[in-house]
Amino acid sequence: MSTALNKQIQRIEPPFWFSGMHNPELQILFYGTNISQCQITIENSNAITNVKRTENPNFIFVTINTQKINTTEIDFVFKRKDKSGFIQKYELRKRTKNSATRKSFDSSDSIYLLMPDRFANGNKNNQNDTKTTEKYNRELPGGRHGGDIEGIIQNLDYIQSLGITTIWCTPLCEDNEAEYSYHGYAQSDVYKIDPRFGTNEDYVRLAKEIHNRNMKLVMDYVTNHWGLAHWMLKDSPAKNWIHQFENYTETNHKRSTISDINASKIDRNICLSGWFVPSMPDLNITNPLVFNYLCQNAIWWIEYANLDGFRVDTYNYSEPEYISKWTKAISDEYPNFNLVGEITMRNQGLLSYWQKDSPIAKIQNFNSHLSSVMDFALSDALQSVFNEDDDSWDQGITRIYDILSKDFLFPNVNNLLIFGENHDTRRLNHIYNNDIRKYKMAMCMLATLRGIPQLYYGSEIGMAGDQNLGDADIRKDFPGGWENDENNAFLPETRSECQKAYFDFTSKLFHWRKTNAAVHFGKTTHYIPENNVYVYFRYNTNQTVMVLINNNPENQEIMTKRFEENIKNHITGKEILTDLFFDLSQAIPIEGKSALILELE
Known part of the structure; x- marks a missing residue:
């Protein structure tokens, strides 16, 4: 034949x-x-x-x-x-040995979020491709700047030197939109790495290089939408492959309608079936062919590239019954595989609804099977509290206390992804006007609070950006990622003094975090803030960590008798950043707008 x-x-x-x-x-x-x-x-x-x-x-x-x-x-x-x-x-x-039981990322890890196009250009030969529309233009803030997989590989030593254990890259699959294709969220081929980033083989090599350093790789996966340029939407298998309306209809973004027992059907339908933006058609995951396609594509990438986890974009924009089945299909193949969903909601009850085995969702006989969610409530607080010098009933550092007081809502609070910023928000260094004291307080909290901390590339060297000026301002190129950059912050000898101060602090903090099981999986006891000072403890049977956050501009003397239930028989505390020792029977002095992290001895 x-x-x-x-x-x-x-x-x-x-x-x-x-x-x-x-x-x-x-x-x-x-x-x-x-x-x-x-x-x-x-x-x-x-x-x-x-x-x-x-x-x-x-x-x-x-x-x-x-x-x-x-x-x-x-x-x-x-x-x-x-x-x-x-x-x-x-x-x-043939499957890789022990593939099904692979270990994923958890709260012993710290995640570094980077945008490949803006991180480093390691291969100048792939800046343009004959089969993709948008061409290299680093002068255009929202254009393709040429960062790629090779650039990430060449700078893995830098990321590792930060104390980071896990890397999350925004999408690397082909995005063939005519403009703003650099972010990768309007994908045109979900089985192919964008040639301007490299090849599928390059992505597999990235995973191998990461694993050689005992680090982990998380893929940014998109279930809700593709890009208009997707090959299958130019010649669609079926009309109902995507959601379509008589006229263009955008989602209302009111994801609360999903769990709202009073919501109208039309509002719920527009939320779930409306398009995210005009360039991103909404996939109809209730179509069995679409559902199977997305399940298999996700599993194929895990198996092929030997991935360690997913961050799932716009998770709760998809029909809940089917996105939960999609999640379970992956978990059935990989029981230990961690998936963190982007649930852009600030109400902790609504956030909890989307975590696996949520007691709130159980009321409606729903289980998302989603092991982790992004803690946007905490993120919002971290973006404001250090500018609030006066502590009141619900202002200042009390915001953080109030958020943790609702941890009972979550079935697995240690598996929340916690962050101060990401590629969709203002940068912390912009919000805090590059006041390194406030950056340090935010990082100390991320390193010691329950959950999995995520850092955003460049903030560790003082990079700032205002989302109000456009996405390009919060997604700037990392200095030194391009051959002719005047400043190279990847190398210690070429960092500015300001960059060095940010980096050295961040590196020491997160290297320490890797060693302390109490902040990975331990319990939390916290105390009502006084004078804008927040004290909490992370502890297990063998270790106790005492964290003091002085959000007051003035120096404080913290009397320790109030904390006896956690201090117990400990005599001294070693501050992990300065290596100074503090007598726990005496008042602990702390400078204004600063943090102390004490390992009790």
């Missing part, structure tokens, strides 16, 4: 698969001109369990039971009514 005719197959997705998966069912998309007119069999096998055709004759979806396949190569036989046909080969690869 001829194999030449199979050139009419333009795409196969997934491009290959893996044997020995928990779910033996695999749905393969074959795309080519009028391909659905063919009858499909597998030579010497009855592994095909379903063949699905849609209104578009260029697609055919073939489901097989991989347990019935005993070879590494499958021969799919395509035959037309006129007896002509061809054979299409398909590969089943």
Whole structure:
């Protein structure tokens, strides 16, 4: 039988698969001109369990039971009514040993969020590509600046020197929009790394290099939408592949309608089915073909690139029943795999609703199966409290106390992702006018509060940016990531004195954090703030850490008798940043707008 005719197959997705998966069912998309007119069999096998055709004759979806396949190569036989046909080969690869039980990131880790296009240009030969529309233009604030995977690999030593254990890159898959394609959230091919970032093989190499340093890699995964330039939306398998309205309809962003028992159907529908922005069509995850496609794509990347976790963009913009099934499908394959969802809500009850086994969601018989959520309530507080010099009932450092007082709402508070800033917010150094004292207080809290701390690239050298001036201002190029940069902050000898002060502090803090199990998984006891001073303890059976945050501009003397239930028989405390010792039987002096972290001895 001829194999030449199979050139009419333009795409196969997934491009290959893996044997020995928990779910033996695999749905393969074959795309080519009028391909659905063919009858499909597998030579010497009855592994095909379903063949699905849609209104578009260029697609055919073939489901097989991989347990019935005993070879590494499958021969799919395509035959037309006129007896002509061809054979299409398909590969089943062997899984990596212990792949299913891989360890993911947790609260013993600290995460470094970077935007690849703005971090470092390691390969000048991939700045443009003939098959992508937007071209390199570093002079354009919102343009492609040329950062890539090679730039990340070349600067892994820098990230590791910060004490960071995990890297989260914003999306690296192809985004072929005509403008603003650098951020990657309007993807045009979810099985292909954007050629301006590198290749699929480069991404696998990045993961290997990270793992060689005993670090972890988190992929930024998007379930809710693709970009208008996605190849499948130019020739869609079915009209209901995406949500469509008579006229363009944007989401109302009111995700509270999902759990609101009083919400109208139309408001809930527009929230879930409206488009995020005009360039990002909303995927219809309730379509079984879309659902399977997204499940398999996510699992393929985990297996192929040996990933350690997902950050899931706009998680609760997708229909809750199906996004929870998507999450469970991944967890069934990888029981220890951590997924953190972007739940951009400030109400802690609504945030808790979206964490796995939430007692609040249980009231409505809902379980997201999502192991972690981003703590936007804490983030908002960290972006304001250090400018509030006067402590009152709900101002100043009391904001943080009040947030932690609601930790009972969460089924796993240690698995919250905590952060002061990210690629969608103002930078802390802008908010605090590059007052390094306030930066230090925020970082000390991120390093010692419950949860998984996330840092945003460049803030550790004093980078600032105001979202009100546009996204480009909070997503500036890292100095030294380009060959002719005047300042190179990647190297200690070429950092400015200001950059050095920020970096050295951050590095010492997060290197220390790696060593202390009490701040990873320990319990918390905190005390009502007085005079804008907040004291809390992180502890387990072997270690106790005492944290003092003086948000008052004035120096304070902190009497210790009030904290006897946590100090117990400890006599001294060693401050982890200065190596000074404090007598716990005496008042502890603390400078205005500063923090102390004491390991009790």
